[in-house]
Each structure stands twice: as C-alpha cells, then as structure tokens.
Amino acid sequence: MVSRIIPVEQFDLIIFGGTGDLARRKILPGLFKRFADGQVPEGSRIIGAARSEMDQAAFLTFAEEAVRDAEGDKIDATVLKDFLAILDYVAIDALGEEGWSALAEKMREGPVRAFYFSVGPSLFDDLARRLQQYDLVKPDTRIVVEKPFGHDLETARALNKVLSAHFDESQIYRIDHYLGKETVQNLMAVRFGNMLFEPLWNSQYIDHVQITVAETVGVGGRGGYYDKSGAMRDMVQNHLMQLLCLTAMEPPAKFDPDAVRDEKLKVIRALEPVEPHQIVRGQYDKTDSESNFRDDVENPSSKTESFVALKCHVGNWRWAGTPFYLRTGKRLEARDSEIIVVFKSTPHSIFGSDAGGGHNELRIQLQPDEGITLKVTIKEPGPGGMRLMDVPLDMSFAETLGEHADTPDAYERLIMDVIRGNQTLFMRDDEVEAAWAWTDPIIQGWEAVHDVPKPYDSYSQGPTDATLLMQRDGREWREIGA
Numbered sequence: 416m417v418s419r420i421i422p423v424e425q426f427d428l429i430i431f432g433g434t435g436d437l438a439r440r441k442i443l444p445g446l447f448k449r450f451a452d453g454q455v456p457e458g459s460r461i462i463g464a465a466r467s468e469m470d471q472a473a474f475l476t477f478a479e480e481a482v483r484d485a486e487g488d489k490i491d492a493t494v495l496k497d498f499l500a501i502l503d504y505v506a507i508d509a510l511g512e513e514g515w516s517a518l519a520e521k522m523r524e525g526p527v528r529a530f531y532f533s534v535g536p537s538l539f540d541d542l543a544r545r546l547q548q549y550d551l552v553k554p555d556t557r558i559v560v561e562k563p564f565g566h567d568l569e570t571a572r573a574l575n576k577v578l579s580a581h582f583d584e585s586q587i588y589r590i591d592h593y594l595g596k597e598t599v600q601n602l603m604a605v606r607f608g609n610m611l612f613e614p615l616w617n618s619q620y621i622d623h624v625q626i627t628v629a630e631t632v633g634v635g636g637r638g639g640y641y642d643k644s645g646a647m648r649d650m651v652q653n654h655l656m657q658l659l660c661l662t663a664m665e666p667p668a669k670f671d672p673d674a675v676r677d678e679k680l681k682v683i684r685a686l687e688p689v690e691p692h693q694i695v696r697g698q699y700d701k702t703d704s705e706s707n708f709r710d711d712v713e714n715p716s717s718k719t720e721s722f723v724a725l726k727c728h729v730g731n732w733r734w735a736g737t738p739f740y741l742r743t744g745k746r747l748e749a750r751d752s753e754i755i756v757v758f759k760s761t762p763h764s765i766f767g768s769d770a771g772g773g774h775n776e777l778r779i780q781l782q783p784d785e786g787i788t789l790k791v792t793i794k795e796p797g798p799g800g801m802r803l804m805d806v807p808l809d810m811s812f813a814e815t816l817g818e819h820a821d822t823p824d825a826y827e828r829l830i831m832d833v834i835r836g837n838q839t840l841f842m843r844d845d846e847v848e849a850a851w852a853w854t855d856p857i858i859q860g861w862e863a864v865h866d867v868p869k870p871y872d873s874y875s876q877g878p879t880d881a882t883l884l885m886q887r888d889g890r891e892w893r894e895i896g897a
C-alpha cells in the first residue's frame with residue numbers, strides 16, 4: 416500500500432492549558448504518536464502554557480508521564496527523548512500580564528503557528544485579546560478551541576463574537592473529536608467513493624437511521640459541569656448532530672472545508688422541530704455497588720438527563736418520511752457507538768412471506784472497534800427448501816487492513832489537520848449556531864414544564880420508554896453491546 420500522507424510544515428504549537436487533563440490524556444500523547452510516526456517536521460516545537468510555576472524540566476516530566484500512561488511499555492526510549500527535546504513551557508496567566516513577554520520572545524517567524532485553547536471558554540476572550548496585544552497573531556495563525564462551544568444559542572453566539580473580534584473564521588478550528596474518527600471519514604468514503612450506495616441513499620429505499628453513542632461510564636469527576644449540561648448539550652448538540660449530518664448530507668461538490676460544511680449546515684437547518692412525545696430523557700439509577708446520578712453530581716434534586724433518545728426528521732426531498740432515531744447515554748450496558756442505516760424490506764418475496772431474510776443494514780461502528788458491516792440476505796445453507804437468512808459482509812478494519820489498520824486517534828489527526836490548515840473536519844460558526852438553534856427549544860420545553868427524567872438501571876439499555884419510542888413505530892433499536 417502506497418502511503419499518501421500529506422506532509423505538514425514545521426510548526427510552533429502553543430498549548431494553553433498545557434498542564435490540564437486534556438493535554439495530559441489526549442494532546443501530548445497524540446503529538447507523541449505523530450512524532451514517532453515521523454510526521455512532526457524537524458525544528459517544530461510544542462510549548463505548554465499555564466499558570467503553574469514550573470520550569471521546563473518539570474513540564475518534560477509531566478509530558479513524559481502523560482505519554483507513558485497512554486502508550487504503556489511500547490515506547491522507544493530514543494524517540495521519547497527526541498520528542499521531549501522539542502517541548503518547552505512558559506508560565507502564563509490568561510487573566511494577567513505574567514508570562515506574555517516571555518512567550519513573545521520564544522516565537523519565531525517562519526513556522527506555522529497554532530494556539531490551542533485547552534482551557535475553559537471563559538478564558539477565550541482574555542487569551543484572544545492578549546495574543547493580539549502582544550502581536551502574536553499572524554494572518555495564517557491558527558486557533559484551536561474545545562467543546563463545550565456555548566451552553567445555548569446565546570452563549571455560542573457570544574463566543575463566536577469574541578473569537579471573530581480577534582480572528583478570521585479561516586483561522587478558527589472548533590474541535591468535535593468525533594469528526595476525527597477514522598470511521599466517520601470512512602462514512603464519507605463509503606457514501607461518496609462508491610456508486611453502490613448513492614442511488615439507494617434516500618427515503619425511497621431507507622426505512623430509518625439509528626445513531627447510538629452509548630457509554631458505560633457515569634459522570635465521573637465532571638459532576639459539577641455535567642449537572643449544568645446534560646446529555647442533550649454534552650452529546651446530542653455536537654457529536655450526534657455531526658454524525659447525523661454526515662449521514663444525511665448531499666454530496667458536496669468536492670472534499671473541501673466549505674463545500675462539506677455548507678452541506679452539513681443545510682441538514683441542520685432542514686431538521687424539523689421535535690415534539691415532546693418524540694423524546695425520552697433518562698437518568699441513571701443506583702445499582703448495588705454504584706452510586707446514582709444525583710449522588711454523582713452531588714445534587715439530590717437534579718433533573719438533568721444522562722440519557723436522551725429522540726426521533727427526528729430531516730425535512731427535505733431526500734429524507735421526507737425517513738426518521739432518524741438518536742440515542743445517547745451514560746452508564747449503559749456497553750460502550751457502543753454506531754450509525755445503522757436500515758433499508759426497507761424487499762417489496763415482494765418470491766420465496767414466500769415466511770422465508771425470512773430481506774433486511775439489509777449498513778452498520779458503521781465507531782466504538783469500541785471501528786468497522787463497517789453490510790447485512791445481506793442469502794440462502795440458509797443445506798437442504799429443506801428455500802429459507803433465507805441475513806448475514807454480515809464484514810469489513811473490520813483490523814482484519815481487512817492488517818498492519819495498516821493502526822488508525823490514528825481522533826486528536827492526532829485533528830491536530831495535524833490544524834497544522835496543515837485543513838478545516839474540513841472542524842465546525843464552522845454558523846454550523847454550531849444552527850445546532851443550538853435546533854436543540855434550544857427542546858431544552859427550554861423541558862425547563863418550562865420542570866420535566867423529570869425517567870430513571871433507568873445502571874448498565875441497562877436505558878429507560879423502557881426509549882424502547883417504546885421505536886416499538887410504537889414498529890421498529891426496534893439494535894441492542895447496545897450485542
């Protein structure tokens with residue numbers, strides 16, 4: 416297989432929040448892996464920046480531990496040493512003047528310059544203003560911002576306003592790490608690289624689409640944040656919406672940032688409002704050994720949802736009449752994320768109505784393993800008449816691609832795309848706002864009636880009402896973890 420990796424230019428990447436959890440778990444290990452794969456050009460530098468007073472050696476120790484935690488024993492000591500040699504640190508306060516001159520002195524003309532805002536959004540304005548004040552922003556400087564991008568439409572607009580006051584939209588990279596997943600891009604390859612699917616990709620042939628992002632973890636240490644957010648804001652408004660967009664969008668004219676994002680935006684804008692009876696909210700309950708949601712967020716009267724299932728419609732010619740069912744939750748039976756495109760049954764069975772089969776499904780699995788399966792109908796082997804069965808045509812990446820299946824983590828890919836200046840996999844300002852404009856009325860509706868989420872057993876399939884949401888339509892969810 417010939418490598419078609421697009422090379423990156425030499426860069427200076429400054430990570431504000433360089434000592435934080437995201438830097439430790441994702442950004443630094445991701446950069447190490449790209450470095451080990453030879454994708455970080457010589458002379459590139461990664462500079463951690465946070466308030467903590469630490470010298471360069473202390474930051475290197477932090478980074479080394481981060482890489483070791485992520486990579487385990489398989490690290491090549493020489494590669495790690497070379498990687499640490501490109502790291503630096505500057506103690507800086509986003510809210511004060513401390514450290515900014517020191518950072519300015521470290522900057523070089525020439526390399527690509529990117530600032531990763533791995534800090535809470537309340538610091539974006541101060542960071543942006545000081546970057547300008549210290550003349551650190553060049554026309555091609557890139558700014559990376561993390562989720563959550565706003566709490567609702569109003570706060571998302573305010574954040575966009577803050578960023579656009581200091582940077583051009585072409586410089587802003589809003590991360591939704593689901594877009595960095597290999598299989599999500601494979602969804603586009605499958606849809607737009609094959610003739611096979613496009614003629615069938617519409618309401619005439621597709622019965623419905625299911626999108627599930629199920630987690631086994633509870634809210635963990637993020638209780639305070641999560642209690643103010645909930646599954647709708649934390650998962651549906653961004654990750655599930657992006658998966659829906661890539662499944663439903665029209666073919667863009669080319670695979671370029673604005674062509675792709677224009678088509679995704681059209682999908683969001685075509686989403687019809689969701690009626691209350693088309694949504695189920697849930698909150699995980701106790702098991703013998705585990706706490707319930709309200710214990711975890713330390714709020715005994717919390718009405719925040721840890722689970723959402725909903726049915727929605729994309730109101731356009733392609734999708735009129737084909738529902739999209741979205742479902743996400745914490746403390747569910749398995750960690751299982753997938754998009755399932757369920758085709759309609761054959762209009763007439765020449766083998767008789769009780770012969771079985773006839774259920775085609777395209778399943779795009781994102782977690783725990785990545786892969787694509789197409790369910791087709793064949794004859795049940797053996798004598799005894801014409802009995803049919805549905806079997807998967809499997810494309811598990813690990814098996815099919817062998818050594819080439821070592822796909823980069825989403826963060827690795829996205830950071831390298833920032834350096835390449837490719838915004839295709841990042842959300843645009845209007846896209847984020849349109850997504851909030853659709854989710855806001857749903858959340859406001861709950862708040863208006865003081866809606867109480869339905870309890871569900873930890874490590875289950877979610878509330879019974881979610882099952883009924885599908886059953887009422889004569890359909891059923893694929894079992895989580897099956």
Ligand code: NAP
Nearest residue numbers: 432433434435436437465466467508509510533534535561
């Ligand atoms: P975190 O662990 O709390 O780290 C925050 C970082 O910001 C620390 O390095 C902190 O270092 C620095 N910081 C705080 N105040 C500062 C200031 N005034 N000036 C300069 N630096 C300051 O948070 P995190 O989990 O890494 O998350 C960072 C951002 O990514 C948040 O917006 C979060 O919502 C988002 N995010 C995180 C994850 C994740 O898995 N962790 C996933 C998705 C999105 P000092 O205290 O030393 O200043």
